[in-house]
Amino acid sequence: MTLADFAPMIPLIAVALGAVLALLAAAFFRRPGVSLAVVLASFAAGLSLLAVAWPLGVRRVGSLLIVDRASIFAMGLVLVSTLLAALISSRTVKARQGERGEYYALLALAALGASVLASSTHFATFFLGQEVLSVSLYSLIAYRRENPKAGDAGMKYLVLGGVSSSFLLFGMALLYADLGTMEFSPMAAAFSGGAGGVLSVCGFAMMVVGIGFKLAVVPFHLWSPDVYEGAPAPVAALVATTSKGAVFSLLVRFFPREEGVVPAPFFLVFALISGLSMIVGNVLALREKNVKRILAYSSIAHLGYLLVAFLAGGDAGGTAAAYYLVTYFAASIGSFGTVSALSQGDREADALEDFRGLAWRKPWLAGAFTVMLLSLAGLPLTAGFLGKLSLFMAGMGSRAWYLGVVLAAGSVVGLFYYLKLITEMFRSGGSAEVKGAIRSPVPVPAAAVLAFLTLVTVWLGIYPDPLLAVLRLAGGAAP
Amino acid sequence: MTLALLVVVPAAGGLAAWVLGGVRPSIPRWVSLLANLAMLALAALLWARAGSLADLAAGGWIAEARWAWIRTLGISFALGADGFSLSLVTLSAFLGAMAVLSSWNARPVRPGFFHFALMLAIAGVIGVFLAVDLVLFVFFWELMIVPMFFLIDLWGGERRHPAAVKFFLFTQAGGLMMLLSVLGLAFAHARSTGTLTFDSRALAGTPLGPAAGMLLLLGFLAAFAVKLPVFPLHAWLPDAYAEAPLAGNIVLAGLMSKTAAYGLIRFALPLFPDAARIAAPAATALALAGILYGGLMAFGQTDVKRLAAYSSISHLGFILLGIFAFNATALAGASFLMIAHGVSTAAVFMLAGWLEEKLGTRETTAMGGLWRSAPRMGTFAVVFAMAMLGLPGLGVFVGEFMVVLGTWQARAAAAVLASLGAVVATVYALAFVQRVFHGSPAAGMTCTDLSARQTAILALMAAILVSLGLFPQPVLGALAGAWQGLLAAVGALG
Numbered sequence: 001m002t003l004a005d006f007a008p009m010i011p012l013i014a015v016a017l018g019a020v021l022a023l024l025a026a027a028f029f030r031r032p033g034v035s036l037a038v039v040l041a042s043f044a045a046g047l048s049l050l051a052v053a054w055p056l057g058v059r060r061v062g063s064l065l066i067v068d069r070a071s072i073f074a075m076g077l078v079l080v081s082t083l084l085a086a087l088i089s090s091r092t093v094k095a096r097q098g099e100r101g102e103y104y105a106l107l108a109l110a111a112l113g114a115s116v117l118a119s120s121t122h123f124a125t126f127f128l129g130q131e132v133l134s135v136s137l138y139s140l141i142a143y144r145r146e147n148p149k150a151g152d153a154g155m156k157y158l159v160l161g162g163v164s165s166s167f168l169l170f171g172m173a174l175l176y177a178d179l180g181t182m183e184f185s186p187m188a189a190a191f192s193g194g195a196g197g198v199l200s201v202c203g204f205a206m207m208v209v210g211i212g213f214k215l216a217v218v219p220f221h222l223w224s225p226d227v228y229e230g231a232p233a234p235v236a237a238l239v240a241t242t243s244k245g246a247v248f249s250l251l252v253r254f255f256p257r258e259e260g261v262v263p264a265p266f267f268l269v270f271a272l273i274s275g276l277s278m279i280v281g282n283v284l285a286l287r288e289k290n291v292k293r294i295l296a297y298s299s300i301a302h303l304g305y306l307l308v309a310f311l312a313g314g315d316a317g318g319t320a321a322a323y324y325l326v327t328y329f330a331a332s333i334g335s336f337g338t339v340s341a342l343s344q345g346d347r348e349a350d351a352l353e354d355f356r357g358l359a360w361r362k363p364w365l366a367g368a369f370t371v372m373l374l375s376l377a378g379l380p381l382t383a384g385f386l387g388k389l390s391l392f393m394a395g396m397g398s399r400a401w402y403l404g405v406v407l408a409a410g411s412v413v414g415l416f417y418y419l420k421l422i423t424e425m426f427r428s429g430g431s432a433e434v435k436g437a438i439r440s441p442v443p444v445p446a447a448a449v450l451a452f453l454t455l456v457t458v459w460l461g462i463y464p465d466p467l468l469a470v471l472r473l474a475g476g477a478a479p
Numbered sequence: 480m481t482l483a484l485l486v487v488v489p490a491a492g493g494l495a496a497w498v499l500g501g502v503r504p505s506i507p508r509w510v511s512l513l514a515n516l517a518m519l520a521l522a523a524l525l526w527a528r529a530g531s532l533a534d535l536a537a538g539g540w541i542a543e544a545r546w547a548w549i550r551t552l553g554i555s556f557a558l559g560a561d562g563f564s565l566s567l568v569t570l571s572a573f574l575g576a577m578a579v580l581s582s583w584n585a586r587p588v589r590p591g592f593f594h595f596a597l598m599l600a601i602a603g604v605i606g607v608f609l610a611v612d613l614v615l616f617v618f619f620w621e622l623m624i625v626p627m628f629f630l631i632d633l634w635g636g637e638r639r640h641p642a643a644v645k646f647f648l649f650t651q652a653g654g655l656m657m658l659l660s661v662l663g664l665a666f667a668h669a670r671s672t673g674t675l676t677f678d679s680r681a682l683a684g685t686p687l688g689p690a691a692g693m694l695l696l697l698g699f700l701a702a703f704a705v706k707l708p709v710f711p712l713h714a715w716l717p718d719a720y721a722e723a724p725l726a727g728n729i730v731l732a733g734l735m736s737k738t739a740a741y742g743l744i745r746f747a748l749p750l751f752p753d754a755a756r757i758a759a760p761a762a763t764a765l766a767l768a769g770i771l772y773g774g775l776m777a778f779g780q781t782d783v784k785r786l787a788a789y790s791s792i793s794h795l796g797f798i799l800l801g802i803f804a805f806n807a808t809a810l811a812g813a814s815f816l817m818i819a820h821g822v823s824t825a826a827v828f829m830l831a832g833w834l835e836e837k838l839g840t841r842e843t844t845a846m847g848g849l850w851r852s853a854p855r856m857g858t859f860a861v862v863f864a865m866a867m868l869g870l871p872g873l874g875v876f877v878g879e880f881m882v883v884l885g886t887w888q889a890r891a892a893a894a895v896l897a898s899l900g901a902v903v904a905t906v907y908a909l910a911f912v913q914r915v916f917h918g919s920p921a922a923g924m925t926c927t928d929l930s931a932r933q934t935a936i937l938a939l940m941a942a943i944l945v946s947l948g949l950f951p952q953p954v955l956g957a958l959a960g961a962w963q964g965l966l967a968a969v970g971a972l973g
Binding site: 379411419463468472 | 547548549550551552589614618619621622624625628629632633640643644647648651652655656658659662663666
């Protein structure tokens with residue numbers, strides 16, 4: 001590795017530096033704001049460096065990392081989503097007595113892990129990024145440690161995360177044994193060339209399981225509602241967006257394709273996973289009364305939608321996936337941001353009753369949440385509609401056209417619980433306890449984030465062309 | 480530009496009403512009314528541009544507009560208006576104004592949001608009538624659902640919540656099926672020509688296999704059959720109609736059901752002529768079932784709004800019947816009926832809504848002998864009951880007569896059965912008048928008569944129905960563009 005290899009890594013180094021400095025700041029200053037400022041500054045630096053790298057074309061760091069448009073886009077998305085999650089965290093951080101600054105350092109670490117994952121081309125960086133991300137998330141999920149549910153959630157994520165990591169490791173070992181390389185594209189080429197035997201098929205199957213856990217797609221989804229419920233809302237947003245987004249872009253880069261199509265046995269497996277996620281996620285959400293659990297199931301379904309674009313592949317699939325990621329990220333962070341903005345002390349406003357009559361007490365907040373939910377449901381004037389449209393287009397144009405029908409059916413079922421939330425907000429009345437919480441105003445950074453995300457969601461729902469043009473570059477550049 | 484304004488004005492008016500509602504609760508209704516009047520003016524402007532009736536009857540676009548919207552996906556913001564769409568747009572603006580006026584003193588809670596939802600729904604309806612790009616069509620189609628959901632859910636009757644959700648789920652499911660079909664058609668087109676476009680005119684004539692054509696047509700039919708509604712898919716309608724507030728009723732029954740018929744005539748059938756011919760017998764049977772079932776159910780209702788809802792199902796059956804007869808007479812009748820029924824059903828719902836407002840109930844069993852205390856209302860009830868049962872001289876008769884006449888040429892048996900529907904209509908319409916206005920007054924039931932505003936509105940509606948009934952020719956001429964395209968596509972096969 002030469003000094004020149006470091007150049008493409010500078011954005012990652014900026015974020016890593018931010019994490020370390022935030023930790024130092026937490027040691028020296030009592031106010032968490034200092035750590036937050038450090039993290040924000042490092043993210044801003046990372047993002048501007050990524051912007052500088054955008055026109056530079058494909059650059060590699062040995063065989064370990066790649067910085068092309070697809071990975072720049074994924075890293076940018078990761079950084080922006082973590083940044084927004086950091087900005088909606090003030091209630092969460094304030095609710096805890098100590099270790100306030102460390103929270104932001106952990107966020108930065110998670111973003112670092114996710115960025116490495118998003119630009120990885122090699123098993124070493126894959127596993128490294130995956131572990132850095134997961135380890136930060138373990139502690140972030142259990143951040144409200146006085147809350148029994150938080151401990152439960154952290155434990156669950158730890159154990160199942162460990163299991164999924166071991167699946168990944170074993171899969172990597174099998175693939176290396178059979179194909180003799182740990183680098184993605186030579187591996188895919190060797191597999192497509194017919195070099196792989198039973199071992200590598202098993203290896204890929206193991207990888208599917210490991211990645212499936214991280215994406216929380218059916219049948220590997222069982223942890224996700226509990227974890228979302230126990231985790232603080234901003235961290236749940238992080239799990240739903242940053243973590244899943246990074247793993248998804250890794251999946252796109254990693255999985256071999258033959259003439260643009262996922263090879264036969266796995267095509268069916270992914271189609272099944274996708275279809276099941278759409279159905280099971282949406283159906284199970286119907287019975288939930290906890291908003292965070294509803295969002296967890298909704299997230300399962302949305303990953304199922306995204307897999308349609310993954311299976312479609314090609315220009316249309318890549319663009320659709322990237323666009324849908326943006327819309328899903330915006331709506332998810334906005335939804336969890338609303339939950340967080342309504343929370344008080346240790347208790348988060350995640351019961352359905354907490355939202356009763358919100359539209360008449362806090363119209364702006366309810367309006368923002370309504371836009372987010374409509375976007376998740378895929379209705380016009382929000383980004384979600386065009387996101388779903390591009391997914392449909394990608395799906396209908398591919399061999400997995402039948403998934404388009406499942407997607408439509410799943411969307412209709414999904415509508416039911418999104419509507420439940422919306423009508424709850426527009427009812428009159430509400431519990432006395434919540435009325436207490438409502439008196440405290442929404443923190444300014446969270447309000448700014450929600451306003452920003454609402455504007456983005458509506459803007460993308462009306463005029464998505466500029467973003468789509470950019471995404472076509474990002475999606476098309478994927479190897 | 481005028482076309483875009485027709486969509487923008489109601490949406491912007493709605494937003495303005497919402498914002499100004501915070502200033503003073505009496506402002507939003509004025510804003511809504513002005514927006515609707517502005518739309519009427521815009522429509523008049525376009526009519527003036529249209530030239531003579533002969534030009535209109537020859538078909539062709541009065542105005543067209545196209546902007547690139549989502550270039551990467553080949554979707555454009557393309558609007559177009561011929562006599563057919565412009566007639567329906569005019570109807571929309573007119574009924575929009577009537578909806579505002581009819582609930583002028585209703586004082587909904589949070590009037591700003593109420594008028595926002597109302598105007599956004601109307602914007603969606605007008606968008607549907609003007610869209611030429613199919614994705615844009617679906618966009619507007621779905622756009623009108625959300626505000627209507629809020630209208631029912633927030634300002635509806637006692638059981639509004641399940642009714643609103645049912646409405647939303649039914650219509651959204653249909654809309655998504657249509658979206659799939661639109662995409663399927665565009666891809667089939669792209670495969671044979673190499674260009675991805677959603678322009679309905681470019682997509683017409685795309686070669687499709689029989690199975691694919693039928694599947695895609697069914698996707699469109701899913702959306703339209705729910706919205707119209709066609710007989711077995713009507714389950715959402717009586718609830719939604721019964722629970723919606725008056726202004727919502729007028730938009731739902733008067734306008735939204737027409738969007739489905741419009742979609743059938745303008746897009747679904749001309750795009751898939753082969754499949755349409757195969758589907759015609761089944762559709763005819765369902766239309767007949769709807770006519771008779773709606774009529775019988777209407778007779779059995781004791782709730783005035785439900786009665787109007789089932790009567791609406793029955794009349795829309797005539798429209799469906801006329802469309803699938805595939806000849807000029809029946810199609811002209813069906814499109815004429817769209818306009819006439821829009822006016823008459825709005826009037827009937829106004830009567831029902833005002834009865835509820837004055838009496839606090841919708842149950843006919845609790846009413847009776849109202850003629851004595853409210854003779855003006857009784858008079859109008861008779862007039863619109865006559866419209867419902869298809870009395871010659873009123874607009875509905877012209878439409879239904881032409882539908883039956885045209886159907887007779889195509890399928891005589893169907894025409895006979897459809898005429899039975901007119902008999903049923905006579906029974907329920909007269910029974911309605913008798914139960915509510917005649918007989919001995921129910922104990923403790925007093926009713927104030929129509930106010931001057933209400934009288935003026937109903938008088939206007941009655942005048943329009945009479946003039947439609949006596950001088951149908953100009954409207955029939957303006958609507959000619961409706962069926963020419965369809966007939967050219969379907970008839971070319973025969």
